[in-house]
Amino acid sequence: MQILDLIPSLSPIAASDGSGFTPFITIELGTIIFVLLNLLIIYLLFKKFLFERVQKILDARQNDVQAMYTDAETAKENALSIEADYTEKLSQAKDEANELVRSATKRAQIRGEEIVNEAKEQAGHIKKRAEEDIEREKKRAINQIKDEISDIAIDAASKIAQKEINAADQEKLIEEFISM
Amino acid sequence: MNGPKLIFQLPFGINITETVFLSWCIIVAVALLLLYLTHDMEKVPTKKRQVIAEWIVETMNNLVKENMGEKFMGFAPYIAGLFTYSILGSLIGLIGLRPVTADINTTATWAVTTALMVQIVKVRTSGFGGYLKGFAEPVAAITPLNIISEFSTPVSMAFRHFGNIAAGMVISSLIYMGLASLSAAIHLPIPLLQVGLPAILSLYFDIFSGFMQAYIFCMLTMVFISSAAE
Amino acid sequence: MELARAIILGASAIGAGLAMIAGIGPGIGQGYAAGKASEAVGRQPEASGDIMRTMLIGCAVAESTGIYGFVVAIILLFINPLIGML
Numbered sequence: 001m002q003i004l005d006l007i008p009s010l011s012p013i014a015a016s017d018g019s020g021f022t023p024f025i026t027i028e029l030g031t032i033i034f035v036l037l038n039l040l041i042i043y044l045l046f047k048k049f050l051f052e053r054v055q056k057i058l059d060a061r062q063n064d065v066q067a068m069y070t071d072a073e074t075a076k077e078n079a080l081s082i083e084a085d086y087t088e089k090l091s092q093a094k095d096e097a098n099e100l101v102r103s104a105t106k107r108a109q110i111r112g113e114e115i116v117n118e119a120k121e122q123a124g125h126i127k128k129r130a131e132e133d134i135e136r137e138k139k140r141a142i143n144q145i146k147d148e149i150s151d152i153a154i155d156a157a158s159k160i161a162q163k164e165i166n167a168a169d170q171e172k173l174i175e176e177f178i179s180m
Numbered sequence: 181m182n183g184p185k186l187i188f189q190l191p192f193g194i195n196i197t198e199t200v201f202l203s204w205c206i207i208v209a210v211a212l213l214l215l216y217l218t219h220d221m222e223k224v225p226t227k228k229r230q231v232i233a234e235w236i237v238e239t240m241n242n243l244v245k246e247n248m249g250e251k252f253m254g255f256a257p258y259i260a261g262l263f264t265y266s267i268l269g270s271l272i273g274l275i276g277l278r279p280v281t282a283d284i285n286t287t288a289t290w291a292v293t294t295a296l297m298v299q300i301v302k303v304r305t306s307g308f309g310g311y312l313k314g315f316a317e318p319v320a321a322i323t324p325l326n327i328i329s330e331f332s333t334p335v336s337m338a339f340r341h342f343g344n345i346a347a348g349m350v351i352s353s354l355i356y357m358g359l360a361s362l363s364a365a366i367h368l369p370i371p372l373l374q375v376g377l378p379a380i381l382s383l384y385f386d387i388f389s390g391f392m393q394a395y396i397f398c399m400l401t402m403v404f405i406s407s408a409a410e
Numbered sequence: 411m412e413l414a415r416a417i418i419l420g421a422s423a424i425g426a427g428l429a430m431i432a433g434i435g436p437g438i439g440q441g442y443a444a445g446k447a448s449e450a451v452g453r454q455p456e457a458s459g460d461i462m463r464t465m466l467i468g469c470a471v472a473e474s475t476g477i478y479g480f481v482v483a484i485i486l487l488f489i490n491p492l493i494g495m496l
Contacts, residue, residue, distance in 0.1 A: 021182035
């Protein structure tokens, strides 16, 4: 009330009894009209400036969250399928590796056996050849000895034939031959 | 005790009283507050004022949904506006102004608006014939009583709100006057006794009573409108 | 004339005071309703919203009689209809 008194142009003009106040209980058409208008205005204010704006933001956020959830869902599905893929591949690879190892082991075994067999064979060959060589050498040596003996015999015979054989000579000859 | 002060007169006997002037002040304050609360909002709330704005909207939406159901969600801004108008209209008594709600024209206008909404919802729900027939329920003999109760609803709503706030105002001013004369009687240079006691009383009459009446008025509006749709 | 006016004003004030006796009924009724509502909330705390709403509506209806008394008192005090009958 005091505030309104400070504004001269707003000071009361007249009231029914000249005091500037309306009665405590009365029907004021102006008040009713303007309160109705104010109610409408305040409703529109709340509607336009609070509820619609906030609802827009909330909807946007809701959409975001929804999108996020959908994204997460698809990402999860992707990850799951990729994981399944990888698991499958991994088990495949394991199988393959096992197969590989098994076949390699088998091959290696076969190969090893082959090598051993070959080596045995070769060794057999070598042994056989060596035996043959030895046999040949032996034969050759025997032949050589035979030849030499026959040569010596021929030598001795020719020497005997050259000289007059006497006992002394003969002994000498034999000694000579042996010491040769 | 006087009514609201007359500020100026328009033609056709339309008087602009203190009530209307203060209502405009409230409207401007509400508009500024709402613009402040909701300007540059973001999807991820970082400012406190946006949190407050969202809280208001969600609280009002929940209240309306709980009391009126999903199909009356359009009433949420109206209820919020009515609540704010009523609260601020009562609370301006705290700064020494005349409460807007201590004017019977204000509360009567609100109550009549509610009653009109109730009638419209009734006609919409059951058709005009069904609406007229509804007055003769459960027996035709109590038709006058039903009609009286339709009128007594806005009257009691208006006078309840007006009565609480106006009575608070009257009692506060009586106590101020009484304390002033008591201070004068014991020769105090300034009315020192006016300090203290009125603050406690205004805590009850202005704050508690203001909130309570605003809540009850909005609650009754919601319940009457939603029960009119049954 | 002045005396009659004074008597009417005084009687109106007394009448207003008497009219406000109507406030006793709603007071008792609402207190009873609130007490019952408290009991109900104590029994079923999860239904406190419904109970609160029902209680408020009941109180509002019960309060009507008190408000009628209040209206009569206000009319007697501030509108003084009886003075016009002199």
